[in-house]
Amino acid sequence: MGRKAGITLEDVVEAAASIADRDGLEDATLTAVAGELGIKTPSLYNHVKGLSGMRRLLAIHGSQLLLKTFEEAIGDLEGAEALRSIAHADRQFAHDHRGLYDSFLPAPKPDEDTELYEAMAEPVFLVAHVLLDMGIPRSEAIHLIRALRALLHGFLDLEAKEGFGMPIGIDASFDASVELIITGIEAAAANSK
Amino acid sequence: MGRKAGITLEDVVEAAASIADRDGLEDATLTAVAGELGIKTPSLYNHVKGLSGMRRLLAIHGSQLLLKTFEEAIGDLEGAEALRSIAHADRQFAHDHRGLYDSFLPAPKPDEDTELYEAMAEPVFLVAHVLLDMGIPRSEAIHLIRALRALLHGFLDLEAKEGFGMPIGIDASFDASVELIITGIEAAAANSK
């Protein structure tokens, strides 16, 4: 058995992400990841600062992927159309990458892990930009963004954890929920002209 | 050391709830609860079906407490006023009982654990009633209730896990978010007359 299997940091993140998305974040243990890579658990410490370090890398990787997803979702769109597209892209992301999505919480404090904090802030900035472009003043936009984030996160978390009881009509409920928020945002935009 | 410490099921739930609300649901381990009660971990199996069984009791207990909280919040109120009051009661509950609140997810399927499912459904029914009393048709109410639940859950989860970045203006953001949803609900009510 040759030493130096040549595992890279990317391999670790990729393996962890794949397990987390397939079986859930909880199952992306150091043991499982090491097994997937064909090495022993303690060897992972040569790449990653323990389980929390691996989770952190997962969150950074996920944030970058989410950012790209949002950018593509927006494209040339503006205003309500952009928001709708972002919302649906977010839901698709949560479906496709459950583990990465779950890795976003708990979030770090800004001064406690700047790199991770900033990576996670990027997608939010993107949404903020859409609102500001709609003419919504900063002081109001902060509340509206939080409302949108809360709705999306809550919906996707409840959906993933079967919190809605019967799963019938979930798609329609999502659309209706998003429309409801967007209507509120449009009203705020119209109000600020 | 006398056998028969005389621990009751209520003692177990109370101890678990107290630890979960103080230190987080994750810290309400069998070991911690047993320690709190002055017994050894395996002895808990005389009262509870393992960790999952204890979590389940926590969720039932939490649901009952939440139901009472909602009932008191509604009182004689109706419509938007009732919804506002419920929203703030929910947030207060999440602040006061973090562990219980977290124990609500993942939710069981209706046929998989009927007792728990029904206990958790009660508070939702209460909210549904408010909407129906506002004259909103059932077919629409289901989407609006999901939107409201998503917003509240998402907001309180993000708030608890520091997901909002700077914690400034969170109260105002919550109020604004709730108003936004309530406005949508009122519009739907007016639309159905």
Add this chain to the structure above:
DNA sequence: TGACATGACTAATATCGTTAGTTAGAGTAA
């Protein structure tokens, strides 16, 4: 070629949850 850093390894420990089997004590019935 030889020193060194990298990245694998083994060994060992601590914390959990869980199961199996044991036993003391309290209540109950003859």
Add this chain to the structure above:
DNA sequence: TTACTCTAACTAACGATATTAGTCATGTCA
């Protein structure tokens, strides 16, 4: 009272997980 039974505690043991410490082979570079 005494014997029986059941409850609810216990000890012992195991498997999964993370983590630390210390070892060592291998490839690279001076």
